[in-house]
Structure formats: C-alpha cells, structure tokens
Amino acid sequence: MIGHYSMRQKVTTRQTGICGLIVTTILLAASASAQDATPARQGNGGGVPREKSYPKLVSGKWTGPRTADGQPDISGHWSNTISNHSNFTDPGAGAPGDRPANRPLGPRSERAPSRVTDPADGQVPFQPWAADKVKEFQAHFANPTRDDYIEPLARCAPAGVPKSFYWHGYEVAQYPGYVVLFFSSGTRIIHLDNTPHLPASISLWNGDSRGHWEGNTLVVDVTNVNGKALFGRTGEFAGPNAHYAERYIFQNDGKRFNYEVTITDPEVYTRPFTVTVPARKYTVADQPDGWNFETRVVERPGKSPVLDRDERICTENNGGFGGVSVVGKY
C-alpha cells in the first residue's frame, strides 16, 4: 500500500490521501530519529502488528482511574494487535489474491486465530446465498470488474462496524455523557444517556450507538447500520437490518481491551455470531509508527510531551488505497 506512493519530503494531503498521511508520519518519525532531538521512545518497530494470540479479558470490576464524570478512564490512542482488515477470518493470511503461488501459507495454527470467536469453527455462519456472494467478491477482489467488487474503504467510505477496530489505530476520547471514537476513516459518537435510537428508516455507515458502563466493560447497542462497509477485503458482510451488541472489555491496568461484538441478522446468517478484536494502548512512550499510532509527539519545555493527531481526510484527496481511485471505476 505505502509503496504505491512515491516518498517525498513536501507532501500535501490533497496529493497523497490516507496513504500519504502514513508516509508523512513515517517521514516525520524518521526525521525525528535522525535528528535525535527527542529521547528514544519504546516502540514496536512500526508496521502492522502480528500477535498470534491474545489474552482473554473478562467483564468485572474496574479498579483503574476514572474520569471526572465517573467513567473508567480509558481515553487515548489504541490499535488492534493481530492484523489489519485484509482478511477477516484468517487475519494473518493477507487479502484475496495477495499471496504469490511460490510463497504458500504455513499451517493455520501458526497464524492468529479467526476474529470470529463464536461459533468455534471461526467462520461466519452465512446462509448459502450470502456465502456465495462472499466467494464471488473474493474471486474478483484483486481484479474487480464491477463496482460491487471494490471494497468500499478503497473509495474512502467509513470503515464501519466492526472493521474500524482493525483498520488503522484510532483515538478514544471521553466526555460527560459520551465516548467518542475517532477512527482513521470515520467517527463514532457513543451516547451514554438513555435517549432512544434514531428512527429505523435512518441508515448510517457507522450506525447509531447507545452505551453504558458495567464495571470494566463498555456495553454498546448499535442499530441503524447500513451494512455497506463490509468486514474486510475478504468481503464478509451484514445486511441493512443487522443488530450489533458490543462489549469493550478493558484490562484494569488500562493497557489493553478486547472488543467483542455479537452480530444478529436473520436475513443473512443462520445464527448470531461473535467477533473479537484485541487492542492495545499507545502513549507518548511509544514511537509513532505510521499505522497503529499515527500521531506527532510535541515536546513542551518544562511540561510533559503531548500528542497531535493528524487530520483524517480521504475523498477530498482522491486517495483511496489499493490502486483504486475514489472517482475512478476499476
């Protein structure tokens, strides 16, 4: 993806889009380390993380710090630990058509588990017609011949539910009555009051979220999702009437959380299923890496450093990824 763009010092968001932001952040990180102006930060080396297993987190008491309005304080920068959105059920395997024939995948057990954690086989319980649609999408993903074979994220669409949690890193910010998720592609405002959901006729990429805290767990009910975002470059999907029950289970040291969502849609699946996405926190102690942690560390004399987060703009830059232009066809 990154290699698709040429590296240059002077870049504008218009010229480079999201991938440009990545390149820019890498350049900034590189120049910062070259100048050695800041103390070395503990980093993860950049790139997409490849954790092959992750701890199970259980709901229970929250013993960590709290915000002024009483929420568990989990604000900050987060990113998934397994892999990106290239492959939904085999996260380490890459996107359809990615792998050259001379570099076969090793045994499945050597890669991260499926994001589908229920049912136990790790597969989405699609009805036959829906499974056929996914197969068709995958067969054409690398060389799309129709509009519906293009992953909509490549056209700058919001990554949606649940894909936003395994796209780039993201920021979680808390306010009285709200948890707000600032993703690389799209923003979700989770209302913590008991106001009703939007009318069912309103259909949204990121849906309508109502949540509350139960100890260490943020429980969110998501409706009004238009189902257009797909779950990854492997094309799994939900229908426009699906219901999403989310649980964000935080580790009490504040360093990790597991995102779990149970998706119910009798029009597309044979039964509800659950997706789990592990995430870890990034702080000023980490090196910005252009993917999970796309920030700029700003030193302040006499004060602790702070993080700037770059503007996220995609469509305007005509910079969808994967060689697919936003305005182009295929």
Added chain:
Amino acid sequence: MNIHSSRAGTKIVCTAGVLLASLLLSSVAVAVEKIPRLSNGKPDFSGIWQTTSVADFDLEPHSGRKDAPPSAGIVEGGVIPYLPKALEQKKKNFAERDKLDPRLKCFTLGVPRSVYYPEAFQIFQRPDDLRIVHEFGHSVRTVYTNGTWHPEDSQDLWLGDSRGKWEGDTLVVDSTNFIDETWFDRAGNFHSDALHVIERWTYLDANTIDYKATIEDKQVFSRPWNIEVILYRHREKNFQLIENYCFTADYDEFYPPKKDAK
C-alpha cells in the same frame, strides 16, 4: 397646554428612565448569567451548534436570487477586499458556482465555512483540546488548547492547524496550514494556501455564542477582513448529530450484496 405638555414630557422622561433601567438590568443579567464551564474554569462550549444566518450562500450583501435568499451579509464593511486579480477569479467562481463549489462534492468545508454552514456541528471539549465534529461530511477538526503552537513542518490541511488560547472568557483560535481548495461560501469567495484565520468564540449567554473571525491572505486580499455570526445551541428534545458522509452517495448503492441480485 403647558401642564399637558409638561405631563407629556414627564411621561417621556419616565418611559425613557424605565427603558434605561430595564436595559441596565438586562445587561447586568447577561453579565451574571451562568455559562457552562470546565473544571479549570474556562468556558465549556460542549454542545450542538448551528447558525440561523444564510452566510453560506454569500458572505457579502446581495439581493435575493434564484439560488440564494437575500442578505445584508456578514462581512464588516460589506465588501471583501480582493486584490484586482483575485477579484477576477472570484467573478469566475461566481459565474460557475453551480459546478465548482466544493460543497457539491461533499468535500470538507474548511474554516470558517464549516462554522456557518447550515448544518449542525458538535463540540466536544476537554481542557487540552476541542473536537469539532461536523454533521456535513462528518469532518473532524481539532483545536488544541494545550499551550502548543503550529508545527513548522505541517502538511496543508483542509481544516488547517488550529491552536487556541484564552483571552478572558473568549477562546481565540489561530489557524494556518490550509489547503487552497476550499471556498468561503456558495458565491465563489475563495482564498489561497496562505490563508490565516483568527477566530473569537464568546458566550453571549448559556445557549448562544458570538463567533467572530478575522481572515487574512496576502495573496488574495489587500487587508485582513472580519465576519461575525451568532451560533445557537440545539435544544430540541433528543437532538443529535446524524453522520452525513454524503461523499459516499455516488457508490453506496453497490453495497451490501443483495440476495436477489445477479
């Protein structure tokens, strides 16, 4: 006659006195009315806001026309001080506004247009920053109030790089590093990448913000110029921002797969 006129005079004096007193009282009331504040004592602009102004149609005074309601405009002095060459460009933009306005592509509106565009925005505020989430395009703008200033090596940004500081109860936001592709309104008023905007956000009362901006761009204008609009808090029951990723409208029909489709 004399008595009569004297009584009338008393009446006028009296009425004026009452008016003056009530004016004084009302200004006192404004001064003491509580505005929302953060824990650090600074004004808290959290909430959902929108102007009733029609500024987005044309910042300058204009009669009603097919594509814009009439307005006295929001530019102090009435006229945007274009340099001669830039004025020619503005006229070209105006002539083709039904095709060239970036709003029509649902592009991020820029600053200050995103503030007076006739669609709601929500401010999420903490002591160190304000996040402005716009319904239109669901664009997110960050205003840092953590004592930092513009980075020297910033990219050109659609919403600029915004750093705020407090002057009393007024939030003063300095924004630079803009891209040159946004417009100020539907009438083709424009700027270059040298745009510099200084905004002043001040509560008039708990539900009303006075928004002023000084716009500077030496490549386009002969001097800085000022605008002012009033922003009102949305107080309708259960009012909320509804994402409007309108730039997806050209392709959203292709998703998700449909059961009966070939």
